[in-house]
Amino acid sequence: MNSSFMKLWGVxxxxxxxxxxxxxxxxxxxxxxxxLSAVTLGVPVAxxxxxxxxxxxx
Amino acid sequence: MSAQxxxxxxxxxxxxxxxxxxxxxxxCLTGLxxxxxxxxxxxxxxxxxxxxxxxxxxANPPKANLDEVIASAKALYPxxxxxxxxxxxxxxxxxxVTLGDHPNDEHYKPIAVDARTxxxxxxxxxxxxxxxxxxxxxxxxxxxxxxxxxxxxxMGLLLIVAIISxxxxxxxxxxxxxxxxxxxxxxxxxxxxxxxxxxxxxTLVWALVVGATGVINTxxxxxxxxxxxxxxxxxxxxxxxxxxxxxxxxxxxxxxTAVAAEPGMQVGFIAFPGTPxxxxxxxxxxxxxxxxxxxxxxxxxxxxxxxxxxxDRRELPWYLTALLVSQPLHFGDxxxxxxxxxxxxxxxxxxxxxxxxxxxxxKRGRKAKAEAKQEKxxxxxxxxxxxxxxxx
Numbered sequence: 001m002n003s004s005f006m007k008l009w010g011v012x013x014x015x016x017x018x019x020x021x022x023x024x025x026x027x028x029x030x031x032x033x034x035x036l037s038a039v040t041l042g043v044p045v046a047x048x049x050x051x052x053x054x055x056x057x058x
Numbered sequence: 059m060s061a062q063x064x065x066x067x068x069x070x071x072x073x074x075x076x077x078x079x080x081x082x083x084x085x086c087l088t089g090l091x092x093x094x095x096x097x098x099x100x101x102x103x104x105x106x107x108x109x110x111x112x113x114x115x116x117a118n119p120p121k122a123n124l125d126e127v128i129a130s131a132k133a134l135y136p137x138x139x140x141x142x143x144x145x146x147x148x149x150x151x152x153x154x155v156t157l158g159d160h161p162n163d164e165h166y167k168p169i170a171v172d173a174r175t176x177x178x179x180x181x182x183x184x185x186x187x188x189x190x191x192x193x194x195x196x197x198x199x200x201x202x203x204x205x206x207x208x209x210x211x212x213m214g215l216l217l218i219v220a221i222i223s224x225x226x227x228x229x230x231x232x233x234x235x236x237x238x239x240x241x242x243x244x245x246x247x248x249x250x251x252x253x254x255x256x257x258x259x260x261t262l263v264w265a266l267v268v269g270a271t272g273v274i275n276t277x278x279x280x281x282x283x284x285x286x287x288x289x290x291x292x293x294x295x296x297x298x299x300x301x302x303x304x305x306x307x308x309x310x311x312x313x314x315t316a317v318a319a320e321p322g323m324q325v326g327f328i329a330f331p332g333t334p335x336x337x338x339x340x341x342x343x344x345x346x347x348x349x350x351x352x353x354x355x356x357x358x359x360x361x362x363x364x365x366x367x368x369x370d371r372r373e374l375p376w377y378l379t380a381l382l383v384s385q386p387l388h389f390g391d392x393x394x395x396x397x398x399x400x401x402x403x404x405x406x407x408x409x410x411x412x413x414x415x416x417x418x419x420x421k422r423g424r425k426a427k428a429e430a431k432q433e434k435x436x437x438x439x440x441x442x443x444x445x446x447x448x449x450x
Contacts, residue, residue, distance in 0.1 A: 004233075007236075007237075008229060008232055008233060010237075011237040011238075012228070012237070012259045012262065015259075015260060015262075015263075016262060016263040019262075019263035019264050019267075020263055022400075023263075023264070023267055023387060026350070026392050026393030026394075026397060027350065027351060027354075027383075027386060027387070027392060028350060028351050029349075029350050029351075030350050033350070034393045034394045034396070034397070037393045037396075037397060038393065038394070038396035038397060038400065041264075041393075041397065041400045042396070042400060044260050044261070044263075044264070045260075045400055045403050045404060045407075047238070047260055048256065048257055048260035048261065048407055049403075050238075051237075051238030051239075051240060051256055052240060052253055052256055052257060054240075055242065
């Protein structure tokens with residue numbers, strides 16, 4: 001995989017995998033699984049909030 | 059990407075989104091309160107709580123006979139018949155009983171009965187009260203029944219097409235930009251284009267999963283009818299010449315028979331004769347596990363409502379299992395308060411994606427006109443939808 005591909009798709013793929021882990025883990029258990037889900041699902045939300053709310057470009 | 063395929067994907071993205079956007083906005087807005095339906099019910103005073111028992115009784119709570127539970131509920135409406143009774147895993151002190159004029163009564167009466175004393179606790183507000191009921195109906199079928207449901211399912215399919223084509227278009231837009239770039243300083247349109255791309259790609263997998271499971275949910279009624287026409291029909295084949303039931307066997311005994319037949323499982327709900335989950339001659343006792351995942355899967359035990367014996371029990375077909383597993387993934391109700399909160403934030407982010415998409419299309423119309431004018435002087439140079447945002 002070349003670097004321009006990863007520059008474009010690296011973060012989206014990572015966030016997608018985290019979202020999937022977040023959606024599935026809570027399905028298979030409670031307690032620690034719910035916590036794992038909250039963290040992994042929270043990352044894309046935090047990334048989206050961070051980049052859309054910060055004012056400084058670049 | 060060639061100019062031709064870019065134009066093609068832009069066309070797909072534009073029209074799939076435009077057609078479904080208004081309905082998706084409706085679903086996102088009505089879905090937001092539905093995420094918090096328990097909490098809203100609590101605030102509105104519509105939730106049901108079992109009364110506290112005396113400490114010596116509460117330590118080892120009794121289990122009321124189900125026939126007495128039913129008798130208490132029916133005493134309120136002597137002319138109505140039993141439709142369902144169900145129990146939540148985390149609230150074993152309550153039986154939620156529904157009574158209707160007939161087994162498919164849409165205006166059923168919900169009654170909460172104490173599962174320990176068989177006393178009626180309250181008659182809960184129908185579907186959680188007028189506000190929540192309106193949100194639910196708008197979200198599920200827009201008050202249009204099965205056609206409304208299937209229509210929203212089709213809109214959901216268009217959303218999935220819009221998301222996938224949006225991902226394809228993400229590449230030409232973002233190739234020269236770092237992830238998360240939002241160009242605030244240039245133009246309002248460019249800022250919203252960047253936000254649309256950012257929030258679209260961040261919510262991608264969540265929106266795909268919630269969209270796809272939503273589409274599956276719109277097929278619930280159809281799948282149930284398929285199941286009735288095939289498996290239930292097969293199970294009651296021996297009963298096709300049977301006379302209508304006069305005397306009904308004890309529900310309490312039927313429940314105990316089902317529990318004995320499926321050790322380790324608990325009763326989720328009992329469907330009464332004539333309802334879609336039973337047959338005219340059977341109680342349908344639906345057993346489920348008590349773990350996070352197993353509680354989502356039901357196993358029906360059909361009990362002859364005449365003599366109380368087991369007629370048949372089988373696994374649910376794959377399509378109903380798929381429906382049951384898809385439901386939590388749509389509702390976001392399986393991971394506690396943090397998941398609820400993230401579900402709400404992702405829902406709001408989706409509203410922003412939909413709104414900004416609409417805005418970009420409206421703005422684009424004006425720009426395209428100006429560019430079409432220009433094209434007369436420079437033929438062949440008119441950019442497609444996607445290109446207009448990429449100019450630097």
